[in-house]
Amino acid sequence: MAIERANPARGDAAADGTAPAVSLFDDAPVRRVRVLLPRPLDGAYDYLLPPDMALEPGALVEVPLGRQRLPGAAWTVEPGDSDVPEGKLRPVQRRFDTPPLPEPLRRFVDWVAAYYLAAPGAVLKMCLSVPAALDPPAPRIGYLRAHTDADALGLKLTRARRRVLEVLADGPARTLSELTREAGVSDGVVRGLADAGLLDRVEMGFGRRFEAPDPETPGPTLSEAQRMAADQLCAKVDGDAFSVTLIDGVTGSGKTEVYFEAVIRALAAGRQVLVLLPEIALSAQWLDRFARRFGVEPAVWHSELSQGERRRTWRAIAEGEARVVVGARSALFLPYPELGLIVVDEEHEQAFKQEEGVPYHARDMAVVRARLGGMPAILVSATPSLETMENVRAGRYDRVQLPERHAGALLPEILPIDLRHDRPKPIPGHGTSYLAPSLRAALQETLDRGEQALLFLNRRGYAPLTLCRTCGFRLQCPHCTAWLVEHRLLHQLQCHHCGFAQRPPTKCPDCGDADSFAACGPGVERLGEEVATLFPDARVALMASDTVSGPESAQRFVESVQNHEVDLLIGTQIVAKGNHFPALTLVGVVDADLGLSGGDLRAGERTYQMLHQVAGRAGRAERPGRVLLQTYEPNHEVLRALVDGDRDRFLEVEAEGRKSAGMPPFTRLAALVLSSEDEAAVDQTARALALAAPDREGVEVLGPAPAPLAVLRGRHRRRLLFKTRRDLAPQPILRAWLSQVQVPSKVRLTVDVDPYTFL
Template structure:
């Protein structure tokens, strides 16, 4: 009996969690394995789509003729047993489809693309051939590139059977190769040739002598042959023509590490660090899936705790996975880990080229790399036999994916910890309230690092009331005390970090006569001025337009720029302290590959005095000569309609304050604010996390917010506002049927930013403690949403959203 493959197909217009049965061709029987990617014919049009084999059997309940698998895209499975189970769990938790979860786990180069091609049949007349296929070859069938007249003509020809559409699945996964050299003759034959040419062709003789030292089965890179012998590529090519050697490709890895690092040895631990390492290593030794919260003030040596715990896992022949919240932190952390563990370290994040990501992924999959460091998606790295999982700065919102599947990396890390019976270490100076609350209940083991390494004092923090500063010195981004402190650091050749939580030159452009604010035509948001490109940009959809000099509404010339961005502050700073060398680090200045690392390296090598940036500079950075940190606008997040606004503000201020005085020189921090009495700012001044935790938990309890309640956010969007609103009301009615009286339903309401990318957004937020029917109701809503999705109505379900905006 023929072997049957159960295949999850990737068909965006109508997805399902149920696999389809396909016959495995006789020549592929016993070769197709679980977790392999394949291409299969799908639907009545027999279009070819990609899929993943999730089951194998010798029979099926299907009565008809099964379609055969068209081709196999992999020589080995790209998903192991663990990742297949993880995809199933993730689909269940995030209300996503299994194939979507699988695609999320794979590096970009392993995601197959489908190309459509339209080609003529023998029925096509010469005139039609000349009109539609002038070069006689098939043409790409991309409806976005065809005009209506051509499209209509091609559809007519297709109905008449004169043209046909074919589907080609192309896999982008390619290995990098270099030319390798193998000797093509025996040592005796090569020696005879060498003796014959030694006098008239010394270069050839040298090459022949070298070929005699090579293995006949293991090729050596041509570049190395040239280096070792000093002969040119032309001499090697001539030797190939004479039959002395053969060339063949050798696969090589693309190396994402730009420069070598100096190896480091483990540091001596203080008592608190040693207690933490002992507790974690005991869980590694006993193979327990125990969860730890390493809560340590900034500069308390959490990274050394991580490194020494990883070393224990590696000594036992196991592997380690370490997550950092964003690319900006990756270069410093990767360098520290690589300095300790060398070539065993692989790095995974979106800043790598696709080829580098693919090569690092294969190094991990093949077991050649045993320590993985990366950002959010690295939590899916195919690392086997995990001995420890570490999640640094676990409170960061960037660990939550904001597209399907809407997973939180922390939840995935905890699942993998249970699967591998290994500890999961969550580290932060300012843990999320959810994590800290679980530690209070004993669900996580709390390990406290209350002091900085070597008893270095925490920086002195000054809160500057900008209401008073404006009265005394007028409109300015810099208060007098902060400017004085900056100048003092420049005089002492020390370094300064300044944080402004807004990129661009200015927040918005407004007419002083009529109050008109220039908004994005696609989104319900004002455009931001960018002086480097001399354009107005939307930070949501990317729309750009020229800077207006006349008001589009009343035609007044009194159009002015309001608010502050990093570019504007950089210009102002240059005028206030003209001798200072300034580096700017924000999304705009770090777009190019390797830009994060380059800026941080320049700052670390004292090529700049001041590092000015957005919140990407607030955490993880460790520069011994930074003795002053300035926060220019501490209120940015406080004004948002977000239940986590106070928590985010406290965390950000505490984290950025921790960049000062991390070595022998004492640190100082200036926080500029219009809300000096707000508890988040007052407690950040003292770095008093415990008091903040108690205060904020009380506020959450009063408002029935997480972690006292679970939450789900359902959003409907459409280009027509009435369609989005109507869908949302229908969803709310369906949800309420399945809920108890204890659940709290907020909405439906328009989202805080009601229109983005020409679509209107409506939402409902459900807060609950125990609702057994909610999951099945939401699953039905998700399934039912697929049909209207074809007509532009999008419905998304976000479990445990990071905000309700």
């Protein structure tokens, strides 16, 4: 919780040694404006407002801070409670030519900062993530045929030059890219003709950045259940008031088409729509479906965009031109002037929780954003989170259900494979196997029928652990308490927490033996090696974050599977999210027990959700599907719920376990993590916090103790868990507690309200 304290003279007056520039306004009434800056500061700074400048709350301005000039947002105009003397104030430098931040967004910034105990400026930084977009884009430059003859200019016309002049002979102005494409020439040819005087450069305006979706484009025929659900959602949009509705539908039930009807209704009402997806890099099929339904692609927001694309998209959203935005969690903080509907697809996904910076949960904050803006929110999942189901049970959220797959497709049959009896057998000439004989046979049958199969293992790389056969030494990250994962395709050992990578050593650093290291356990690469031995004629592909790194890569991969260029797909969790492969009829889960243990309060729920989602990839068209779960614990409640198809019973058992343990969503939880390169300093600060811990009824503090990742990126980490009753707001208690302890500058304190993971 690194928050910079404001200088007593707000605006860092005279921090560069110069006198505040106020003499120009001596004869004018003093007008102040409080500006929030996109920095981890504890509040807004006061500035002088020039007499010729008009500002309203939310206006985006440039102001001095020390020797810098920074963008910021006018948070309060003419604040009445400021105690900063006029002589110490510095003036606002200019107002940006962009719409002000909408009032609901400003309230949202304050709400997020207060709830997560974050600096308001750190939250604002997520809203102003593209400073270059604050200035209007330069107009596009086009080229026209000039009223000049080449002979008069003494210019020889080559074939390339003639083609340019022919393209422009009777047409309108064209941009450089359009002209070079149509004429088949280089940029230099066009610029050379313009410099010589044969072409005129003209301004063409800005042009439209995003076409408006066409809600009249015919869509698929909805089933009766889909139509009933869609009508309920459309009624919520028509009501133009805050509400939260869960679309609870099995995999393949057509949930997306149902909420598209609500999107159409919001667009017809002149409102913008935001759709949040957990993995925007894996949204190729969603984007294709949207384009077919609405005739155009939506605006897209995620970390893979170039700076130019981010600038163009941010500006289009702020000006209301982008009517539908699909994005990752950060899209929630964009400045929509007419937002009227928020959809959170796959609401249960862990990817919606941001762990770095301000640790917020985008699903929960989407609900807050909808409430502050007075609009409906739609949550979508085949495996809703326990938090969402508790809100449904308590009547805070509504629910529409889609219990059957669309177009008559059947849910897959799910069967366990008991590895205690059906043990994998070594492969002659290959060695260790990780596929049981019954799974091998099922794979062979599927391939013989010309159908596709998927093997799921949520482990990247070749092997999760590498150790010395001679002395047992394990290769560990030098910066984290984590084992190095072997990636044989890259010929590297990698840490999946900090990114450290090295070449595999030829000798053991501990005992010195050469060639003594052995890979332990399987990753998807090792599984691919086994499959290539068992099914040499099958076309095999790996789908993991190492092999699919962005939207374009994901789209090419998905198309290759859809076009049946792949027979057997091996994937990690990213393959479970929303992909539709009509010919895929068999899913084999190699290690269904992975993730069931480890002390995480959400381990069972997360494992159920992941396995349910990956099982849903099978049999989504006319061919029936089958799912085989390899396990040593076939009677575990998670696996029994999957096999029996009894999700609601699993959620009841999970809820009872959380309630009896006094854990969320039945209590409130916050994690306090201290970290430092100095282990003694972090231990001393942790003890000081423990001694100052609140002692009151309904509050419990656990720790301090080493975090599960006791060292991360070279920093020693200690953790305290703060728990309160559900009816107690944790924030005031946390603020009072933390105010009693001075955290040294060398120690970083992170407060995670409503933690989702516990590493």
